[in-house]
Amino acid sequence: MTATPGLDRRKGRSGWAYRANVALRVLAGTIGAYGVAALASMALTRILPFSRVEAVTTATMIAYLVMPGVTIWAFLARGPWRALAGVALAALLLGGIAWLAGQPAA
Amino acid sequence: MTMVRDGARQCMAWLHGWTGLLLGHILFVMCLAGTLSVFKPEIGRWMRPEVSGPADPSRAIMAATSWLSANTTGSTGWYLSAPDGRSNTVDATYDSDGAYLTKSLDPVSGAPVARDTLGGEFFYRLHFELQLPYPWGRLLASLAAMLMLVAIVTGIIAHKRFFKDIFTFRPAKGQRSWLDGHNALGVLSLPFHIMITFTGLLTLASLNLPWSITAAYGDDVMTMYNDLTPGAVSRVASGQKAALAPIGPMLDQAQRYFGAPIGRVYVFNPGDKAAVVTLYPVEQKAIGYLPAEISFDGATGKLLKAWTEKRTGVRAYQTVYGLHMAHFAPGLTRWLYFLGGAMLSLAIATGMLLWVVKRRERAPLSMGNRILERLNVGGLMGASIGMAAFLLANRLLPLDLAARSEAEVSVALWSAGGVLLVGLILPPARGWPLLLAVLALCCATAALLGPVWASDPVLMTGNGLLLATAAGLALIVWRQVRRKPIITPTRRRMVPA
Numbered sequence: 079m080t081a082t083p084g085l086d087r088r089k090g091r092s093g094w095a096y097r098a099n100v101a102l103r104v105l106a107g108t109i110g111a112y113g114v115a116a117l118a119s120m121a122l123t124r125i126l127p128f129s130r131v132e133a134v135t136t137a138t139m140i141a142y143l144v145m146p147g148v149t150i151w152a153f154l155a156r157g158p159w160r161a162l163a164g165v166a167l168a169a170l171l172l173g174g175i176a177w178l179a180g181q182p183a184a
Numbered sequence: 185m186t187m188v189r190d191g192a193r194q195c196m197a198w199l200h201g202w203t204g205l206l207l208g209h210i211l212f213v214m215c216l217a218g219t220l221s222v223f224k225p226e227i228g229r230w231m232r233p234e235v236s237g238p239a240d241p242s243r244a245i246m247a248a249t250s251w252l253s254a255n256t257t258g259s260t261g262w263y264l265s266a267p268d269g270r271s272n273t274v275d276a277t278y279d280s281d282g283a284y285l286t287k288s289l290d291p292v293s294g295a296p297v298a299r300d301t302l303g304g305e306f307f308y309r310l311h312f313e314l315q316l317p318y319p320w321g322r323l324l325a326s327l328a329a330m331l332m333l334v335a336i337v338t339g340i341i342a343h344k345r346f347f348k349d350i351f352t353f354r355p356a357k358g359q360r361s362w363l364d365g366h367n368a369l370g371v372l373s374l375p376f377h378i379m380i381t382f383t384g385l386l387t388l389a390s391l392n393l394p395w396s397i398t399a400a401y402g403d404d405v406m407t408m409y410n411d412l413t414p415g416a417v418s419r420v421a422s423g424q425k426a427a428l429a430p431i432g433p434m435l436d437q438a439q440r441y442f443g444a445p446i447g448r449v450y451v452f453n454p455g456d457k458a459a460v461v462t463l464y465p466v467e468q469k470a471i472g473y474l475p476a477e478i479s480f481d482g483a484t485g486k487l488l489k490a491w492t493e494k495r496t497g498v499r500a501y502q503t504v505y506g507l508h509m510a511h512f513a514p515g516l517t518r519w520l521y522f523l524g525g526a527m528l529s530l531a532i533a534t535g536m537l538l539w540v541v542k543r544r545e546r547a548p549l550s551m552g553n554r555i556l557e558r559l560n561v562g563g564l565m566g567a568s569i570g571m572a573a574f575l576l577a578n579r580l581l582p583l584d585l586a587a588r589s590e591a592e593v594s595v596a597l598w599s600a601g602g603v604l605l606v607g608l609i610l611p612p613a614r615g616w617p618l619l620l621a622v623l624a625l626c627c628a629t630a631a632l633l634g635p636v637w638a639s640d641p642v643l644m645t646g647n648g649l650l651l652a653t654a655a656g657l658a659l660i661v662w663r664q665v666r667r668k669p670i671i672t673p674t675r676r677r678m679v680p681a
Contacts, residue, residue: 101296116395117395131408132495132496132497133400134401135501136497136500137399138389139500139504142381146330146333148368150334150337150338150341180400180403
């Protein structure tokens, strides 16, 4: 029954601003996080100095660690737009690396 | 600084709550089924008590292939698991006349065993396919696992006193007790929880994160699979008939090559001139999944290809995969897997309950949370009773029933559905004790209806565990009923002691 002052966030929890804030972060933390993980796996696959199939397995394993990291970051970022921008930037960077590296030859 | 960190911690607690809640019931089903799957072969043995004694793997495979040769037509493949120290049947998946079948074959006669049942395979499939058609079940399971991974990490960050909480339990204090329990369950086997979630996601990687394959191979997935398993031999059926060569010599040669007993035998296009027999060793010697394979020409019995995986990147993936499957695990490790899984299931269940308890202690529950409160009763108990009903159906359904193994699954699903409905209809204060009592009754009956004093120690252990579970549940029910002799359906219910 003890309600510490920090827990009572009723005021900050209603209204469209709060909802939009959460919605944007959810967007960044779900589709955004998955996208960044997917692009990380693609970029890694193409730059890791392994055989094609070993690059695939290694990159996939690493990418799973990226996903929760991005999700958590999306909710810790200073503002919702910052969260979205950060995710977009990471995606752009990783996508760029993957694109520049190109599909490896057989 | 501390203010910022407290804010972040609260934010993580919020995220932990939502990611846990969203697919919590599905996660509970997955976890419970996965926990039981640790003992998949043993459950199979419990569910087929007519098959007695240990079986010789080679002889069992020979019996199975000769029975399948005589009793299947137009098969494209037989996928057989040899019996080992744990399982005592040949678990076979095969097609005949266009129908796909999963049967357990007697190690001596090679024919399907009398008690037609999926056995532990039911829990295993439920664990990652959720009884949904491909690929939706696996996708839903993947999504749930991704949420779980986030829930675990946020749970850790939100946590204040990590090691102190291992030793903290304050019973009968409402929210505080549930939180203590949830924390202890989560923290005590945290490395297991992280490992099992991460490796679980990875087992479905080709479905839930296939983009590295696209990056390296484009659309050419076939080449990827050839690269992944260079030992595989794939041949198109020739259309010409040819009897399968004796399988005994192939088994001998394979065992010499592996230096280990045979684990699985796949026969592609049996009865065709281009048939291929591929053998894999048991997985008990190393953690890695599919570390070696050897293939023979099915018609002549000549060796086609032998292959042992040595590439670091692939071995790493197989090791991670193998860590999840736990086929490698010897006795004690297997029990630790079981214990870890049980604790994770309970951590999920207590988390779901905590969501409601926490809110109920602060203010009257909102409509959504009142529904969730009942959904918890129906969902958590539905999953548990459904699984117990599956075991009970195994003992109750007559042996000559048509489509018996499917009927067992139907019983499980209908009971789960029924319980879900009961949980939604009854007030939780009545629903909990009633359904817990039903679960206890199901477990006890399942143990007592079969051969109680069997010579097989696996059957005895199974019965013992079921009875112990029933006794534990009965104790909880007794305490619940005694604690609340009068159930007052007040709207403003406060702390329920």
